[in-house]
Amino acid sequence: MSEFIEIKDVNRIYRDAFGGSTYALKDINLSIARGEFITFVGPSGCGKTTLLRLLAGLDKPQSGILKINGVQITEPSFKRGYIFQQPTLFPWDTVYENVAIGLKARKVYQEKKHSIKNYIDMIGLDGFENSYPHEISGGMAQRVAIIRALINEPEVLLLDEPLGALDAFKRIELQNLLLKIWRQTGTTMAMVTHDVDEAIYLSNRIVIMTPRPGQIVDVVKVEILGQRNRNNDDFIALRKKILKKLHLVISDEELPEYVI
Amino acid sequence: MDISAQGNVIKKKRKWFDKPQVAEDSHYWKPKSEVWVWLAAAAYGLALLLNIIIPSQEVLDPHGYRVLLAAFIVLFVGVYLIALKRLQLRKKLYHKAQFIFALGLALAAWDLLTDKFEILPLPFFPSISEIIRVTIDDRALLLKSMLFSLRLFFVGSIVGAALGLVTGVLIGWWRQWDYWLAPIIRISGIIPAVAWLPIALVIFPTSFTTGVFLIVISSWFPVSSMMAGGIISTPKSYFEVAKTLGANEKFLLFRIAIPNAVPAMFTGITLAAAFSFTTLIVSEMVGAEAGLGFYINWAKGWGVYSKVYAAIIIIAIEFALILAVVGAIRNYFLRWQRGILK
Ligand SMILES: Nc1ncnc2c1ncn2[C@@H]1O[C@H](COP(=O)(O)OP(=O)(O)OP(=O)(O)O)[C@@H](O)[C@H]1O
Ligand SMILES: [Mg+2]
Numbered sequence: 231m232s233e234f235i236e237i238k239d240v241n242r243i244y245r246d247a248f249g250g251s252t253y254a255l256k257d258i259n260l261s262i263a264r265g266e267f268i269t270f271v272g273p274s275g276c277g278k279t280t281l282l283r284l285l286a287g288l289d290k291p292q293s294g295i296l297k298i299n300g301v302q303i304t305e306p307s308f309k310r311g312y313i314f315q316q317p318t319l320f321p322w323d324t325v326y327e328n329v330a331i332g333l334k335a336r337k338v339y340q341e342k343k344h345s346i347k348n349y350i351d352m353i354g355l356d357g358f359e360n361s362y363p364h365e366i367s368g369g370m371a372q373r374v375a376i377i378r379a380l381i382n383e384p385e386v387l388l389l390d391e392p393l394g395a396l397d398a399f400k401r402i403e404l405q406n407l408l409l410k411i412w413r414q415t416g417t418t419m420a421m422v423t424h425d426v427d428e429a430i431y432l433s434n435r436i437v438i439m440t441p442r443p444g445q446i447v448d449v450v451k452v453e454i455l456g457q458r459n460r461n462n463d464d465f466i467a468l469r470k471k472i473l474k475k476l477h478l479v480i481s482d483e484e485l486p487e488y489v490i
Numbered sequence: 491m492d493i494s495a496q497g498n499v500i501k502k503k504r505k506w507f508d509k510p511q512v513a514e515d516s517h518y519w520k521p522k523s524e525v526w527v528w529l530a531a532a533a534y535g536l537a538l539l540l541n542i543i544i545p546s547q548e549v550l551d552p553h554g555y556r557v558l559l560a561a562f563i564v565l566f567v568g569v570y571l572i573a574l575k576r577l578q579l580r581k582k583l584y585h586k587a588q589f590i591f592a593l594g595l596a597l598a599a600w601d602l603l604t605d606k607f608e609i610l611p612l613p614f615f616p617s618i619s620e621i622i623r624v625t626i627d628d629r630a631l632l633l634k635s636m637l638f639s640l641r642l643f644f645v646g647s648i649v650g651a652a653l654g655l656v657t658g659v660l661i662g663w664w665r666q667w668d669y670w671l672a673p674i675i676r677i678s679g680i681i682p683a684v685a686w687l688p689i690a691l692v693i694f695p696t697s698f699t700t701g702v703f704l705i706v707i708s709s710w711f712p713v714s715s716m717m718a719g720g721i722i723s724t725p726k727s728y729f730e731v732a733k734t735l736g737a738n739e740k741f742l743l744f745r746i747a748i749p750n751a752v753p754a755m756f757t758g759i760t761l762a763a764a765f766s767f768t769t770l771i772v773s774e775m776v777g778a779e780a781g782l783g784f785y786i787n788w789a790k791g792w793g794v795y796s797k798v799y800a801a802i803i804i805i806a807i808e809f810a811l812i813l814a815v816v817g818a819i820r821n822y823f824l825r826w827q828r829g830i831l832k
Contacts, residue, residue: 379735
């Protein structure tokens with residue numbers, strides 16, 4: 231049986247105007263199971279965003295193939311929700327209208343508009359339906375961006391550092407929101423993060439990438455009891471293991487308190 | 491004994507004219523003191539008084555001017571009384587008070603320089619009494635001219651703006667349209683519309699259609715280029731978000747690119763209104779049998795400069811009203827911007 235999402239021998243090279251080129255992704259192979267929560271970690275420039283954009287269909291590889299349900303990904307689809315690092319809400323639409331965009335684009339607004347209220351309630355923004363994006367905080371805006379993608383009930387949610395711009399407090403709040411959504415909807419989650427703790431806290435598997443050229447160096451399974459407790463011994467051991475893979479710690483003794 | 495001086499908090503002594511106090515505001519920032527409001531009212535009282543006590547040089551009927559001044563004072567005091575209850579209006583009134591005061595003094599000074607002591611040469615500098623007198627005398631013709639100009643303006647600029655919107659969208663969205671249309675519009679923007687006047691007068695059957703043609707040309711270019719610019723400048727990320735939400739090309743254009751272009755579009759429409767108005771008056775001065783431009787030319791022919799002034803004042807008021815209408819429509823459509831811009 232073929233996997234839900236399959237990435238086979240994918241290469242993506244960017245060429246610039248001066249004849250130079252960047253090997254953003256080299257020989258990427260990965261499969262993702264339905265309902266999985268997978269995270270991508272790695273230093274800046276290792277191709278995480280590039281890979282996510284390929285999965286969304288916003289970009290095409292030079293070689294290799296990306297498939298979902300056995301069908302090649304060629305263009306964006308509402309079935310693959312994408313959440314950008316910046317909320318990117320449409321400033322001329324209210325919170326409600328922003329959430330409704332997906333339904334209107336698919337022409338199912340009349341049948342499905344009742345669900346908008348539920349989603350807005352879920353993220354605790356009831357009462358802000360008629361606010362414009364510049365009238366709400368960054369954390370609120372990112373929550374709206376998340377449900378704007380969820381309203382289409384996508385098979386997979388692609389998240390590109392959605393919590394990167396938030397303070398530690400809001401981050402933890404939204405991490406728990408993502409877990410709640412994942413459990414409730416069973417949506418497959420593929421998320422890029424800079425935060426190793428976040429990756430362990432949220433995911434089933436962690437894909438570790440390195441830059442120049444962008445490659446996958448390891449895929450780590452997170453199968454520890456008490457995964458949701460950041461002070462658990464196994465949690466700390468796993469964090470150390472991943473940081474070592476990323477060459478962020480050299481010796482065994484060295485262990486940073488918290489790394490983003 | 492001054493109690494406040496003994497305490498730790500030294501209160502600023504309030505002067506009699508300081509109340510009612512109005513908080514600092516970035517929009518209405520002028521000094522907040524009641525004295526200017528009273529001085530403003532007094533300036534118009536002074537203008538009225540001078541007009542009454544100093545004898546006129548010319549034999550005139552100054553009643554229109556006097557009634558207007560008196561009416562203004564009554565209106566001003568009325569607004570002040572309402573403003574005592576309404577903070578926002580009070581802020582605005584206090585902010586404008588100095589200017590209104592200066593305008594009152596200017597009216598008084600103009601009256602002295604013209605009618606009262608005849609320091610400025612006639613007939614080029616008529617007194618305000620005289621301008622108001624001819625305005626009242628000639629009201630039927632002036633009203634007709636005004637309505638005629640307005641009709642020409644609205645027909646011409648609505649057609650021009652509509653054309654500009656359509657071509658702006660075409661140019662901004664499809665490169666084939668950009669390739670073929672953009673150069674034509676650019677050239678039509680470089681050539682002042684009134685330069686076409688001699689040719690247009692020959693081609694078009696009536697002066698009205700000539701005027702409409704020229705105004706269409708004047709408003710087409712600014713609306714079209716601003717609209718196209720607004721569409722082209724839509725951030726790529728907006729399109730990407732919309733595509734991952736299931737948008738097709740039509741949706742991207744009508745729900746993303748065009749809303750993004752609306753602020754620029756209104757800048758274009760405001761510019762178009764200004765260009766069109768200039769074109770309107772100039773074209774009426776040359777070829778028309780009616781309208782404010784025609785009226786100015788006609789009054790000049792008879793050497794009645796007070797009527798020229800009357801028409802100029804009406805033009806100014808008319809244009810201010812048009813801009814106010816455009817501004818109100820703009821504010822409605824751009825209500826989502828409130829708070830983003832200063
Ligand atoms: N549009 C582009 N044109 C040229 N080069 C690009 C483009 N997008 C990305 N790159 C290059 O490809 C490489 C991978 O970029 P990518 O954005 O995928 O990295 P990333 O892992 O998401 O980094 P970060 O963590 O900083 O977001 C980088 O070296 C980048 O300079
Ligand atoms: Mg990135």
